Amino acid sequence: MLRSLTLGFVAFLALAAPTVDVRAEQASPIDCRTIAKEAYIYAFAPMENYNTWRKQAVDSSAPEYVGGFNVFRHYSEPFTPDNHDVVTPNNDTPYSWAWLDLRAEPVVVSVPAVPKDRYYVLQLFDVFTFNFAYIGVRSTGFEAGDYMIAGPRWTGETPKRVTKVFRSETDIVGILGRTALNGPEDVPNVKAIQADIKVTPLSAFLGTKAPPAAASIDFPPYEPSKAATHDFIGYLNFLLQFAQPADPSETALLARFATIGIVPGKAFDPTTIDPKLLADIDAGVRDAQAELHEREAQTLTANGLFGTRAFLKNDYMKRAVGAAKGLYGNSLEEAWYGGFIGNGSKPSVMRFAAGELPPAKFFWSATLYTLPDRFLYANELDRYSVGDRTKGLVFDKDGSLTITISHDAPSADKKANWLPAPAGLYSLVVRAYGPSEEMMTSKWKLPPLQTAAP
Incomplete structure (x- = not known):
C-alpha cells in the first residue's frame, strides 16, 4: 500500500527533487501573469481530482477511504x-x-x-x-x-x-x-x-512473479486555500510526475509552463522566486478564477464537458468547468445531462408531453440538489429523485407527466409526483443513461421549469 502521511505541506514544497528557481527562467512579469492564468486553468481539474483521490486512496482516517490502491x-x-x-x-x-x-x-x-x-x-x-x-x-x-x-x-x-x-x-x-x-x-x-x-x-x-514494487510516495495534504494561490504550482508538479511521458500535444505548453516553475516531479519553493514575479503569478491565478467562475455561471449543461482528450481537444477551460460543476461526469455517449436552477419557495412544475419522456436506452431520472454545496436534500419523503423507475407516478389523462418541485407539500392529488426542495435555491439535474441520437444532437429538448398553478 503506497501510503504515507508524515509530510506536511512545508515538506511537500521541499521534496528531495531539485527545486526550480523561477528567477533563472527569465519569465517577464507580463508573461508570468498570463502563463500563470493558463496554468491554473490547466491544473484545476487535476487538483480537484487529487482532493478526492487522496481522501479515498491515501487517508485511512477519512470516511471516504476505499482501502488504498488497487482495491x-x-x-x-x-x-x-x-x-x-x-x-x-x-x-x-x-x-x-x-x-x-x-x-x-x-x-x-x-x-x-x-x-x-x-x-x-x-x-x-x-x-x-x-x-x-x-x-x-x-x-x-x-x-x-x-x-x-x-x-x-x-x-x-x-x-x-x-x-x-x-x-x-x-x-x-x-x-x-x-x-x-x-x-x-x-x-x-x-x-x-x-x-x-x-x-x-x-x-x-x-500467476507469475510480481515485479519490484514501485517507489513509496509521500502524498501531500490537499489544502484548497493553498491550491488557490501560487502554491498550485507545487500540486501540479507533484501530479505531473504521474503523466510521463507527457502527451505530445502538450510539449509546447509544458515548455511555457516551465518558465514559472512548473516541472514534473520538481519541488516548488516560493522563497526562491522574486516577490514581484510571485505577485504576478498570484494575479494570474485570480484572473483564472474570475474567468472560470464566469464560464461556470454561463454553462447550463454538463453535456460536452467530459470525455477523452481527443473529444475535448485539449480545451482546459472546458475541463475545468466540468470539474467545477461536478467531478466525474460521464461522456455524452454514456449519459446525457440537463437541468435548471430553481427556488423551492416558488413551486414549479416540469411537464413532459405524451411521448416526450427522455429517450434513454437504459433509464432516466431527475435529481434535486441543495445549493451551493450540491448534495441531496433531506426531506420528509426521503425522495431525492424521480424518474422512469419511480413507483407510483401518476400520468395526466392526456398521457403527459407533470413533476411538482416545491418546498411545501402540494395538494394531495399532486403529491405522488412531488420532488421536495429546500426553501431556497436548488439545482435540478436530469440524467439519461444510454441517450438516444436525438438527445446527443440536441434535437430532443428538456421541457422548461414552469411556475406551478396556484
Whole structure:
C-alpha cells in the first residue's frame, strides 16, 4: 500500500527533487501573469481530482477511504443527504470506487455477466479527469470479461486471457462504477454483481512473479486555500510526475509552463522566486478564477464537458468547468445531462408531453440538489429523485407527466409526483443513461421549469 502521511505541506514544497528557481527562467512579469492564468486553468481539474483521490486512496482516517490502491470499495445502498464523497451524486446507481496505481505493472479489472435488463458501467478516468475508457453494458456488453488497464510506460504483450487492453496516459487511474438499483428489494442483486467486480495485479492474474514494487510516495495534504494561490504550482508538479511521458500535444505548453516553475516531479519553493514575479503569478491565478467562475455561471449543461482528450481537444477551460460543476461526469455517449436552477419557495412544475419522456436506452431520472454545496436534500419523503423507475407516478389523462418541485407539500392529488426542495435555491439535474441520437444532437429538448398553478 503506497501510503504515507508524515509530510506536511512545508515538506511537500521541499521534496528531495531539485527545486526550480523561477528567477533563472527569465519569465517577464507580463508573461508570468498570463502563463500563470493558463496554468491554473490547466491544473484545476487535476487538483480537484487529487482532493478526492487522496481522501479515498491515501487517508485511512477519512470516511471516504476505499482501502488504498488497487482495491474496490462497493456501496450497495443509494446515496443519501449524509453522503458527501462527491458533489451532485447519482442516486439511481450505487457506486463502486477504485484507484489504480499502475507504476509497477498493469492491473486486470474483472466483471461478471449481467442480465439483459441490468445496467452497469465502470468509468475510467486519468489524473487529468479524461474519461479514457468504459467497461459496461453500453460499451462492452452484458458478458463477463477481464480488462487490462496499463499505464503510459508499459511495453509488454497482451496476455491471451485478457479480453481487451485499455491504455491510460497516467500512472494513477480512478474507476467510478455505477450499478442500477431498482428499489430496496433489489439490494441483494446489486451486491451480488458488485462482489464479482474485482481488480487484480497482472502478475497475480497470470500467476507469475510480481515485479519490484514501485517507489513509496509521500502524498501531500490537499489544502484548497493553498491550491488557490501560487502554491498550485507545487500540486501540479507533484501530479505531473504521474503523466510521463507527457502527451505530445502538450510539449509546447509544458515548455511555457516551465518558465514559472512548473516541472514534473520538481519541488516548488516560493522563497526562491522574486516577490514581484510571485505577485504576478498570484494575479494570474485570480484572473483564472474570475474567468472560470464566469464560464461556470454561463454553462447550463454538463453535456460536452467530459470525455477523452481527443473529444475535448485539449480545451482546459472546458475541463475545468466540468470539474467545477461536478467531478466525474460521464461522456455524452454514456449519459446525457440537463437541468435548471430553481427556488423551492416558488413551486414549479416540469411537464413532459405524451411521448416526450427522455429517450434513454437504459433509464432516466431527475435529481434535486441543495445549493451551493450540491448534495441531496433531506426531506420528509426521503425522495431525492424521480424518474422512469419511480413507483407510483401518476400520468395526466392526456398521457403527459407533470413533476411538482416545491418546498411545501402540494395538494394531495399532486403529491405522488412531488420532488421536495429546500426553501431556497436548488439545482435540478436530469440524467439519461444510454441517450438516444436525438438527445446527443440536441434535437430532443428538456421541457422548461414552469411556475406551478396556484
